Amino acid sequence: xxxxxxxxxxxxxxxxxxxxxAAAAADLGASVLVLERDGKLGGQLVKQTHKFFGSKKQYxxxxxxxxxxxxxxxxxxxxxxxxWSDTTALGIYEDGVVTAERDxxxxxxxxxxxxxATGASEKMIAFPNNDxxxxxxxxxxxxxxxxxxxxxxxxxxxxxxGNIGLIVSYQLMQAGxxxxxxxxxxxxxxxxxxxxxxxxxxxxxxxxxxxxxxAYGKDSVEGAxxxxxxxxxxxxxxxxxxxxxxxxxxxxxxxxxxxxxxxADCQMKYVPELSGHVPLRNDYLETTRPGLYxxxxxxxxxxxxxxxxxxxxxxxxxxxxxxxxxxxxxxxxAEALAELSELRSGPAGQKTLQGIRKLMDKGEALC
Amino acid sequence: xxxxxxxxxxxxxxxxxxxQERLNKGPVAIIECFQKIPxxxxxxxxxxxxxxxxxxxxxxxxxxxxxxxxxGVCLSRCPGLAIFxxxxxxxxxxxxxxxxYEYVPVPEAGSEVVGVDRAGKELGTFKxxxxxxxxxxxxxxxxxxxxxxxxxxxxxxxxxxxxxxxx
Amino acid sequence: xxxxxxxxxxxxxITLDEIQSLIKQGYRTIxxxxxxxxxxxxxxxxxxxxxxxxxxxxxxxxxxVSEVLMPTFRPTVKPVKLGTFAGGESDAENC
Numbered sequence: 001x002x003x004x005x006x007x008x009x010x011x012x013x014x015x016x017x018x019x020x021x022a023a024a025a026a027d028l029g030a031s032v033l034v035l036e037r038d039g040k041l042g043g044q045l046v047k048q049t050h051k052f053f054g055s056k057k058q059y060x061x062x063x064x065x066x067x068x069x070x071x072x073x074x075x076x077x078x079x080x081x082x083x084w085s086d087t088t089a090l091g092i093y094e095d096g097v098v099t100a101e102r103d104x105x106x107x108x109x110x111x112x113x114x115x116x117a118t119g120a121s122e123k124m125i126a127f128p129n130n131d132x133x134x135x136x137x138x139x140x141x142x143x144x145x146x147x148x149x150x151x152x153x154x155x156x157x158x159x160x161x162g163n164i165g166l167i168v169s170y171q172l173m174q175a176g177x178x179x180x181x182x183x184x185x186x187x188x189x190x191x192x193x194x195x196x197x198x199x200x201x202x203x204x205x206x207x208x209x210x211x212x213x214x215a216y217g218k219d220s221v222e223g224a225x226x227x228x229x230x231x232x233x234x235x236x237x238x239x240x241x242x243x244x245x246x247x248x249x250x251x252x253x254x255x256x257x258x259x260x261x262x263x264a265d266c267q268m269k270y271v272p273e274l275s276g277h278v279p280l281r282n283d284y285l286e287t288t289r290p291g292l293y294x295x296x297x298x299x300x301x302x303x304x305x306x307x308x309x310x311x312x313x314x315x316x317x318x319x320x321x322x323x324x325x326x327x328x329x330x331x332x333x334a335e336a337l338a339e340l341s342e343l344r345s346g347p348a349g350q351k352t353l354q355g356i357r358k359l360m361d362k363g364e365a366l367c
Numbered sequence: 368x369x370x371x372x373x374x375x376x377x378x379x380x381x382x383x384x385x386x387q388e389r390l391n392k393g394p395v396a397i398i399e400c401f402q403k404i405p406x407x408x409x410x411x412x413x414x415x416x417x418x419x420x421x422x423x424x425x426x427x428x429x430x431x432x433x434x435x436x437x438x439g440v441c442l443s444r445c446p447g448l449a450i451f452x453x454x455x456x457x458x459x460x461x462x463x464x465x466x467x468y469e470y471v472p473v474p475e476a477g478s479e480v481v482g483v484d485r486a487g488k489e490l491g492t493f494k495x496x497x498x499x500x501x502x503x504x505x506x507x508x509x510x511x512x513x514x515x516x517x518x519x520x521x522x523x524x525x526x527x528x529x530x531x532x533x534x
Numbered sequence: 535x536x537x538x539x540x541x542x543x544x545x546x547x548i549t550l551d552e553i554q555s556l557i558k559q560g561y562r563t564i565x566x567x568x569x570x571x572x573x574x575x576x577x578x579x580x581x582x583x584x585x586x587x588x589x590x591x592x593x594x595x596x597x598x599v600s601e602v603l604m605p606t607f608r609p610t611v612k613p614v615k616l617g618t619f620a621g622g623e624s625d626a627e628n629c
Contacts, residue, residue, distance in 0.1 A: 051446035051507075053406035055424055061408035061444050066504070091609020099609060106618045121581045126550050128538035173527065174470055188370045193402040194447025196373030201524040202470075203487030206373045214538060255585060262607035270600035276585065277604060305405070346403045346425025 003108070007033040007082075009318050010098055010111030012089045012260065015043020016304045017296025018117035019071035020311030024332070025115075025318055026080035028325035032315075033109065034075065035100055036085045041075070042068035043119060045304060047142040049174070050167055053192070054305035057339060064304065065146075071308075089118075092264040092292075113291045113318040116261060117311060120254035120275070120297035125159070128214035134221030138168040138251035151177050153247035157224050158182040161206055163191035163303075165251030169199050172249075180245050183210040183226050185233065192348070212248070213240065221246055254301045261298070264289050273355025274300030280359060284317035284333060285310060293318055300359075302352050309339045374486045375399055384520060385432040394437020394454035394463070397520075398428045400447060412444040442467055443501045443509055453519045462519035463496060468508040470527050473498060481526035482512060490522055491515075542590075543583035545576020553587055557594045564588060565605045574605065577613055 014036030048064020574580030
C-alpha cells in the first residue's frame with residue numbers, strides 16, 4: 001500500500017497566494033505542505049518583470065519576480081514548510097484525502113485543513129482561424145520570453161487592454177518585438193492607465209471598442225482583420241482594418257481554476273465581476289466545505305497584491321482553527337482584512353467588492 | 368480621452384503642472400498619475416516632504432512643488448513610470464527633461480535620440496545629457512534629455528532603438 | 535489553410551459550427567455535448583472550451599451564463615496514465 005502523507009495544512013498552488021499562506025500558517029506554528037505543479041515556486045510572479053503597485057506591505061515598487069524570490073525565501077527558510085514541486089493535485093475526495101501526481105507516482109495526502117490557491121487559467125475567444133500557429137495566450141508569451149528567453153515573433157497584435165494585455169505588450173517591446181496595436185472590445189481601457197500611457201508613448205495605438213474578426217495566413221498567422229464595435233458591441237461595417245502581424249496574443253481575461261472546489265462540493269456561484277465560477281466563503285476565506293479555504297485568483301480574479309494578502313489571511317485562519325496563534329491570530333486576521341479593504345477601497349477595487357457582495361448576498365442560482 | 372487612448376489630455380496634464388514661475392526656478396517632479404489605484408511608493412520615496420502622505424492608498428499623489436528639489440528618487444520608484452523631472456532653469460532656451468526608461472539599448476550620455484510626446488509622436492532629435500542607472504535591484508534608468516524649453520512639458524519618452532531608426 | 539475554422543475545444547478539435555449544430559439538435563448541457571463529441575475531455579479537461587460552450591448554450595436558450603449547468607467535476611484534474619495508479623499502490627515497483 002502506498003503511504004498516506006499526514007499534514008496539518010495542505011496548500012495547493014505555490015504562487016503569491018499559496019506561498020503567503022504557507023509562510024503565515026507556518027509562522028504561527030502549523031506544519032504546512034505546498035504542492036506546486038511547476039518545477040519552480042512563485043506562480044505567475046516569476047514572469048512578472050514590472051514593478052508592482054500597492055504599498056510597502058505588499059512589496060510595492062519591487063518587480064514581480066523579485067517578490068516571488070522573496071516569498072520563496074520565506075518558505076524555504078521555514079522548517080515548518082515542506083514543498084513538493086513538479087506535483088499536480090488531482091483530486092479531493094469525500095473522506096478528505098487529496099491525491100496528486102509527481103513523476104508518474106500517485107500520491108495521497110490526508111490534511112487537516114486545505115488551502116486552495118490554484119490561481120486562474122486564460123480565457124479563449126472564438127474567431128475564425130483562432131487555433132492557427134502564431135496565436136498565443138498572453139501567459140504563454142510571458143513564459144516563452146521571460147522564462148525561456150524566446151520571443152514569439154516579430155510583430156504582435158495584442159487583444160485585450162486589461163493589465164495583462166498592457167503589461168505583456170510592454171514586455172514584448174522590452175524584448176525588441178514590435179506591437180502593432182492593442183485592441184479592446186470594451187469602450188475603455190481596463191488596465192491601469194499608467195501602464196496604458198507608458199505603452200502609448202512608445203508609439204503603440206490602443207484601440208478601444210475594437211475586436212478581431214479573423215486571423216489569416218497560409219501555414220501560420222500572417223495578419224488579422226480587426227474592426228470597430230458600436231455601443232451594442234456590434235461590428236460597424238466598413239471599419240475593417242488589415243494588420244500584418246505574425247503573432248496574435250490573447251489577453252482576454254482569466255477564469256478562476258476551481259475544478260477542485262467543484263470536486264470538493266463547495267457551493268459555487270457564477271459571478272462575472274470575479275471572472276467566473278467561484279466558491280462561497282466567509283470573511284476568513286473558508287468555503288462551505290469546512291476546513292477548505294481559498295485564496296488568490298481561484299476565489300475571484302484580482303491583482304497579485306490582494307492575492308498575497310488573501311493567502312496570508314487564509315494561512316492565519318487555517319492555523320488558528322487548528323489551535324495555533326491563540327492570542328496573535330485574531331490580530332493578524334484583522335490586519336489582513338484591513339489591508340484587503342484598503343486595497344479594494346478605490347475605484348479599481350469596486351468590481352471585486354461588488355462581486356464579493358453578489359457572491360455572498362443570496363444563496364440562489366447555485367450550481 | 369485618457370481611458371480610451373492611454374494619452375493624457377492637456378487638461379489632465381494641467382492638473383499636475385506647477386506654475387511657470389516654479390518651473391523656471393529649477394528641477395521639479397511632474398507626477399502624471401491620473402487614476403486612483405492602490406499605490407503609494409512615491410509618497411515613501413520622497414524625503415523632501417514634497418509628495419504628501421496619502422489618507423487613502425487609492426488617493427492621487429499630491430505635490431507641494433515648493434518642497435520638491437527634483438532629486439528624482441520618486442521617478443525611479445514609481446511602478447507606473449509616470450513621474451518625470453523637468454528643469455526649465457537649465458539654460459536660457461533649453462530645459463532638461465528626465466524620463467524613466469526600461470528598454471534596450473539604453474542611450475549613452477552625449478548621444479542623440481528622438482524624443483516623443485505622450486502619444487509617441489516624434490518631436491525632434493535631442494541630446495542625452497546623462498543616464499543614471501537605477502541600480503541592480505530597481506533597474507529603471509533615468510535618461511536626462513536636453514530639449515527646447517517650450518517642449519519641456521511635451522517630451523515624455525524617446526523613440527525605441529534610439530536615433531538609428533529615426534525617419 | 536483552406537477553410538476558416540473557429541475552434542472551441544482545442545484539445546479535441548471541435549469547432550463552433552459543431553457545437554452550434556449540436557445545440558440546434560437539442561443538446562442542452564455541457565455534459566451532453568462532452569459525451570457526444572468529447573469537447574472538454576482532452577489534456578486541458580475543458581479549461582479552454584467550457585465557458586465558450588456555456589456562452590453558446592446561454593445564447594441559444596436565452597438564459598444568463600450563470601444559469602448554464604456546469605459539468606460534473608471528478609478527479610482527476612488532468613489526464614493521468616493508468617500506470618500511475620497501478621504504480622502508486624506499490625512503492626517498490628514504480629516504472
